[in-house]
Amino acid sequence: MADLRIVGRALVGDRLLDEVTVEVDGDLISSVSVGDVGSGPRLLLSRGQLLLPSATDIHVHLRDWEQAYKEDVFTGTSAAVAGGVTTVAEMPNTLPPIKSPSALKERLELLAARAIADYAVHVGALDSVKDAVEALELGACGMKLYPADLERLEDYLRVSRQSGMRLVVHAELRGGDEQEAVRMILSRIAAGDDVRLAHVSMAESLRMVELARGELAARITVEAAPHHMLLSREALDEESKKISAVRPPLASEADRRYIFSGLDGCSVDFIASDHAPHALDEKMSDPPAPGFPGLEVTYPLMLTEWLEGRLGISTLVKKFCRAPAEYLGIRKGEIRKGFYADLVVFDTKTIWRLSAKDFLSKAKYTPFEGRMLSAKVVSVFRRGELVYDGELLVKGGGVHVRELGQKTR
Ligand code: DOR
Ligand code: ZN
Numbered sequence: 318m319a320d321l322r323i324v325g326r327a328l329v330g331d332r333l334l335d336e337v338t339v340e341v342d343g344d345l346i347s348s349v350s351v352g353d354v355g356s357g358p359r360l361l362l363s364r365g366q367l368l369l370p371s372a373t374d375i376h377v378h379l380r381d382w383e384q385a386y387k388e389d390v391f392t393g394t395s396a397a398v399a400g401g402v403t404t405v406a407e408m409p410n411t412l413p414p415i416k417s418p419s420a421l422k423e424r425l426e427l428l429a430a431r432a433i434a435d436y437a438v439h440v441g442a443l444d445s446v447k448d449a450v451e452a453l454e455l456g457a458c459g460m461k462l463y464p465a466d467l468e469r470l471e472d473y474l475r476v477s478r479q480s481g482m483r484l485v486v487h488a489e490l491r492g493g494d495e496q497e498a499v500r501m502i503l504s505r506i507a508a509g510d511d512v513r514l515a516h517v518s519m520a521e522s523l524r525m526v527e528l529a530r531g532e533l534a535a536r537i538t539v540e541a542a543p544h545h546m547l548l549s550r551e552a553l554d555e556e557s558k559k560i561s562a563v564r565p566p567l568a569s570e571a572d573r574r575y576i577f578s579g580l581d582g583c584s585v586d587f588i589a590s591d592h593a594p595h596a597l598d599e600k601m602s603d604p605p606a607p608g609f610p611g612l613e614v615t616y617p618l619m620l621t622e623w624l625e626g627r628l629g630i631s632t633l634v635k636k637f638c639r640a641p642a643e644y645l646g647i648r649k650g651e652i653r654k655g656f657y658a659d660l661v662v663f664d665t666k667t668i669w670r671l672s673a674k675d676f677l678s679k680a681k682y683t684p685f686e687g688r689m690l691s692a693k694v695v696s697v698f699r700r701g702e703l704v705y706d707g708e709l710l711v712k713g714g715g716v717h718v719r720e721l722g723q724k725t726r
Pocket of ligand 2: 593
């Protein structure tokens with residue numbers, strides 16, 4: 318008898334099935350069957366509820382340390398689970414930054430003590446192969462380069478090649494030119510490199526990647542953020558201009574459409590929120606701090622795109638659950654026997670108005686304020702444990718993804 322059976326409508330592989338029994342034993346999915354089968358404790362989904370894998374968001378800023386007034390590890394990862402995200406990968410531009418093995422070690426200790434979601438950490442630009450190897454041994458999931466690091470791209474590519482550390486690049490030159498940055502990066506990538514482009518925002522950038530992929534024997538992957546797929550700079554009033562200020566900035570409507578279509582068209586590999594909270598007065602100042610919280614809105618927003626017929630559900634789950642989990646080397650992101658029971662129950666029948674005052678993030682604003690959404694997170698399981706059920710139910714328990722590596726039963 319399983320610890321729990323969840324019975325109802327679910328996405329299994331690429332198929333949406335009306336009645337499925339997902340058995341959970343300990344932290345794993347122990348069986349997936351059609352119909353209402355088995356015995357023991359049962360969570361019966363109601364009509365309009367839908368069981369999906371919870372998401373893995375590979376681009377978040379949890380702040381903490383000297384910027385704990387913006388967000389901390391506890392509030393940021395609480396926001397994650399409230400948004401149906403049970404694994405996050407952090408970016409290293411904290412204060413102080415995560416730019417050495419010792420800073421990474423300290424960060425991992427903080428996360429172990431405070432994180433609700435499971436986690437991975439990117440390390441900042443490292444000059445030495447020895448440091449990169451050490452960071453990899455500690456479990457760094459990649460090395461993140463910021464615009465200011467791009468002048469020394471060749472050096473970091475060398476460190477990456479010699480250590481085996483993957484790169485993640487914020488492709489903007491100092492003046493904010495994404496296309497020139499993408500062109501420059503692509504011109505330097507060689508066979509065997511593994512480079513992920515963060516939050517690509519312009520059609521021309523994505524077209525260049527599409528072409529380069531056919532020509533280079535390298536792994537070039539692309540993240541897209543919900544704001545670049547659902548919002549454009551056109552028709553923003555002064556206040557929304559400040560709230561929606563972000564790097565790279567919102568682009569044109571044609572860009573937005575092209576990036577969004579890259580999901581179904583396969584040139585976009587990952588959906589990632591770029592959760593980047595700031596204090597409200599920092600957003601309202603001149604110039605406004607770039608970024609805004611995204612962890613609580615990404616899955617409901619994108620699922621609404623499906624419900625309204627603009628996106629395939631298996632595409633969404635592939636790009637926000639399966640592919641990022643694969644990138645981190647964990648068996649999550651699919652409702653499948655032997656995978657971790659990281660699951661989310663959505664209500665897909667109630668239309669609700671998004672309001673940032675309800676966020677668990679410290680940053681209580683969003684450029685999507687007031688949107689009518691047709692998907693709402695009801696319950697979230699992290700490795701078989703109910704961690705969110707309309708409210709947060711735990712105080713910690715997130716683990717480093719390295720401890721979850723390739724677990725099967
Ligand atoms: O808008 C942004 N905010 N873009 C970035 O690349 C950094 C981020 C932040 O850390 O605030
Ligand atoms: Zn970012």
